[in-house]
Amino acid sequence: MLITRHIEEPCPKCRVSGKYGNVNVVSNILNRGCNNCGEWMRYPLPDIRKKVIYLDQFFLSHAFRDQEQAFIDAANRIKDMASRQLVVCPYSSVHTDETHLWRHEQQENLYKFIKQTARGYKFNEAYEIKQVQVHRAFDAFRSESDIVQTLEERDAFREDIHRWDDYFWIDIRPFLGDLEAMRQGKTAAIERLVDLFPEWRNLTTTFEEDVNMEARGYGKSLLDQYLQTVVNVSTGSLISYLEAPIDTMYVESLLHCDSSTMEIDDRLKRIGAFFSSPYFTSIPNVRISCGLFAVLRKMVKNGAYTNPANARRKLAGLFYDSECISVFRPYSDAIFIDRAMNQWCEDPEAKLLEPHETKMFSVASWDEFHNYLDLVEENYTDDIREALNWVYPGVYP
Ligand SMILES: [Zn+2]
Incomplete structure (x- = not known):
């Protein structure tokens, strides 16, 4: 095992010094180990x-x-x-x-x-x-x-x-x-x-x-950007889909809600x-x-x-x-x-x-x-x- 921090005290099991120490800290547990006898000890941290x-x-x-x-x-x-x-x-x-x-x-x-x-x-x-x-x-x-x-x-x-x-x-x-x-x-x-x-x-x-004007404006720009992306994609410009601002993803993911029970136009209207x-x-x-x-x-x-x-x-x-x-x-x-x-x-x-x-x-x-x-x-x-x-x-x- 890799000892990250050697400690001065000898290993509590084999009493050999210099081969015992801290290995790692995982989920608030400090793991100590000894490379001489293979002892492994766990110390819970507060x-x-x-x-x-x-x-x-x-x-x-x-x-x-x-x-x-x-x-x-x-x-x-x-x-x-x-x-x-x-x-x-x-x-x-x-x-x-x-x-x-x-x-x-x-x-x-x-x-x-x-x-x-x-x-x-x-x-x-x-x-x-x-x-x-x-x-x-x-x-x-x-x-x-x-x-x-x-x-x-x-x-x-x-x-x-x-x-x-x-x-x-x-x-x-x-x-x-x-x-x-x-x-x-x-x-x-x-x-x-x-x-x-x-x-x-x-x-x-x-x-x-x-x-409220700012919020309405932001919401409108999200929808507009999304609709523009849809137009670009439908005219065959796939690259525009890849380059769509990340914000259009919010509309895209909201559109997935109830997609099996609602028509797309109704879902867009609801958004x-x-x-x-x-x-x-x-x-x-x-x-x-x-x-x-x-x-x-x-x-x-x-x-x-x-x-x-x-x-x-x-x-x-x-x-x-x-x-x-x-x-x-x-x-x-x-x-x-x-x-x-x-x-x-x-x-x-x-x-x-x-x-x-x-x-x-x-x-x-x-x-x-x-x-x-x-x-x-x-x-x-x-x-x-x-x-x-x-x-x-x-x-x-
Ligand atoms: Zn030991």
């Missing part, structure tokens, strides 16, 4: 409940650059707390996309750093989480049951993140789309958004109305009705992202972003930031995010939409961030400290 901290690309790329002391200190502290099983900072599809869209020779090293900081833990892909949420809302819509959605941790993670880390983690190859198409799509989306601003400036709608119902607006990621866009509408109405070129530059990262906040934040205990986005989330009307208790931090709140980590330190109990010394002998005296 239950742990880690705090999930989402570190955005801005934080991680600054920590990686290793130049600004505030980022270096925070990153080192988080790394230490993660290895002591107090926190976990899973990476997401947003990290994967943003890193690979970054044209830089350090790209792969940054990605490696991000995965190391996460200790291999990963959120499910954004589209998987959105798909689960949309189906749950659609089920409620069909059965006319409770509109309020619960958030289940298992929707966001494939594995148990509250287990003791093993010595090794498996590096998963990233799923990457067409990077050039993603770059162009991102630029085009921001351009289309900024082009809407003159129209927005004349709106006299309330915040609530703006949230249309669902998209314009409160069930759709109450989907967690839809509600939060539409809330953020309603904050943007409010700022535009109040005279912000009048220069289109500046607006495009300032809002370049908006769609990724919105995805972090609307998809991954609700499954996190804390999030470290861009200062401007943090301010958007602090908008009193946007806050009402987001009753989750995720703590939010940015470069404007380093002290609060460290105070939060101080509180998490209280979870470092004597039994965890003791177990940590079994798993990493001599490292945490």
Whole structure:
């Protein structure tokens, strides 16, 4: 067997030293073994409940650059707390996309750093989480049951993140789309958004109305994209099916419901009705992202972003930031995010939409961030400290 950590004491069975030690950690069991006599021992480790901290690309790329002391200190502290099983900072599809869209020779090293900081833990892909949420809302819509959605941790993670880390983690190859198409799509989306601003400036709608307009618009775009894909496929352009935005999959998968008992036209109509119902607006990621866009509408109405070129530059990262906040934040205990986005989330009307208790931090709140980590330190109990010394002998005296 492969001894990962040799320990000083001799093997309790054959009394030989130097061949006995820790092998691995599986499902909160520390396995120890001896290469002399073949003895195998299992040590149960105490239950742990880690705090999930989402570190955005801005934080991680600054920590990686290793130049600004505030980022270096925070990153080192988080790394230490993660290895002591107090926190976990899973990476997401947003990290994967943003890193690979970054044209830089350090790209792969940054990605490696991000995965190391996460200790291999990963959120499910954004589209998987959105798909689960949309189906749950659609089920409620069909059965006319409770509109309020619960958030289940298992929707966001494939594995148990509250287990003791093993010595090794498996590096998963990233799923990457067409990077050039993603770059162009991102630029085009921001351009289309900024082009809407003159129209927005004349709106006299309330915040609530703006949230609903955003949600209706999103639902309509999902249906339109899907229908366009169907047209392209029927005219023989299969490649367009392959290149269809991942969002069209939501319509596709909703269409499967009751496919043996309902005609396709009725199913499509029903999806249309669902998209314009409160069930759709109450989907967690839809509600939060539409809330953020309603904050943007409010700022535009109040005279912000009048220069289109500046607006495009300032809002370049908006769609990724919105995805972090609307998809991954609700499954996190804390999030470290861009200062401007943090301010958007602090908008009193946007806050009402987001009753989750995720703590939010940015470069404007380093002290609060460290105070939060101080509180998490209280979870470092004597039994965890003791177990940590079994798993990493001599490292945490
Ligand atoms: Zn032995």
